[in-house]
Amino acid sequence: MRPRRRMTQNYLIIWVDGKIDENTEDYRNTLVQLHDVASEVKPCTTREECVEYLNEIDDGKTFIISSGALGQSLVNDIHGMPKVDAMYIFCGNKAHHESWAKEWPKIRGVFTSIKPICESLKKVARHCDHDNIPMSFVSKQTIVGEDGSQTQNLDQLEPAYMYSMLFKDIILEIDEDDKKPMKALVAYCHDQGVSKQQLNYFQNEYNQKSAIWWYTENIFLYSMLNKALRSLDMEVMVKMG
Known part of the structure; x- marks a missing residue:
C-alpha cells in the first residue's frame, strides 16, 4: 500500500489530458500559470492515473482540469x-x-483557454482557504476527585489553542531583517513546488511590508500557513517563522 500524500496547502490541482507533452512550450506555459494558483500541480494522462492519485491524497481539496475527451468519463468516477x-x-x-458538462454541479464551466480557468481557480482557492481557517476554543478540563466529585481545572489548555498562540507569536515577532531564515524558507517553498514568480516577488519585496501584510497577500503564504496550523504541522510553522 502506497503512503498517503501530504499536501502543503489546503488544495492542489490535477490536470488530466491524454495529449499532455512535457516537451512542448505550451505545456510549460500552462504549468507556470497553474503553479501561480497552487504549489502542487499533478499532470495525468489517463483517467486511471487521476483516480489513483486522488486516492493517495490525505486531506484537503482538489481542483480538476480535464480535457473534454477524458472529462465525460472521468466525472462519473470522481464527482x-x-x-x-x-x-x-x-x-x-x-x-x-x-x-453534458452542465449536468454536473462541480463543473465550473467549459473553457478553451487556460487564463480564465486560472482566474476562477484563484477565487475558488481563496474560498477554500477561508473555509479551512481553524478556530480554537479553550474548553474546560474536568478533574474527578477520589470521592467522585468533579471540578473544573482552568490551568490546562487544549493543544490546538496553544499551537494557535504559538502561531500568532511567530507572525507578530518575526525578524524581518534576518536573511538566513528567508533563504531557508524560499528553498523549502521551492521544493514544495511554489512558482519562481511568487518566490521572487516575495523575496525581493518582503522588507517593504510587514509580516502580517504578507500573510494576507494572495500568494502561497496564506494557504500554506493555514494548512500548517490546521494540521498542527510544526515543521512548516517553524520554517515560516
Whole structure:
C-alpha cells in the first residue's frame, strides 16, 4: 500500500489530458500559470492515473482540469468524492462539451483557454482557504476527585489553542531583517513546488511590508500557513517563522 500524500496547502490541482507533452512550450506555459494558483500541480494522462492519485491524497481539496475527451468519463468516477471541490473542462470545442458538462454541479464551466480557468481557480482557492481557517476554543478540563466529585481545572489548555498562540507569536515577532531564515524558507517553498514568480516577488519585496501584510497577500503564504496550523504541522510553522 502506497503512503498517503501530504499536501502543503489546503488544495492542489490535477490536470488530466491524454495529449499532455512535457516537451512542448505550451505545456510549460500552462504549468507556470497553474503553479501561480497552487504549489502542487499533478499532470495525468489517463483517467486511471487521476483516480489513483486522488486516492493517495490525505486531506484537503482538489481542483480538476480535464480535457473534454477524458472529462465525460472521468466525472462519473470522481464527482462524488468529497475531496474533489471543483472541475473545469479545458478543450477545443466548447459547444460540444457544454451539453453534458452542465449536468454536473462541480463543473465550473467549459473553457478553451487556460487564463480564465486560472482566474476562477484563484477565487475558488481563496474560498477554500477561508473555509479551512481553524478556530480554537479553550474548553474546560474536568478533574474527578477520589470521592467522585468533579471540578473544573482552568490551568490546562487544549493543544490546538496553544499551537494557535504559538502561531500568532511567530507572525507578530518575526525578524524581518534576518536573511538566513528567508533563504531557508524560499528553498523549502521551492521544493514544495511554489512558482519562481511568487518566490521572487516575495523575496525581493518582503522588507517593504510587514509580516502580517504578507500573510494576507494572495500568494502561497496564506494557504500554506493555514494548512500548517490546521494540521498542527510544526515543521512548516517553524520554517515560516
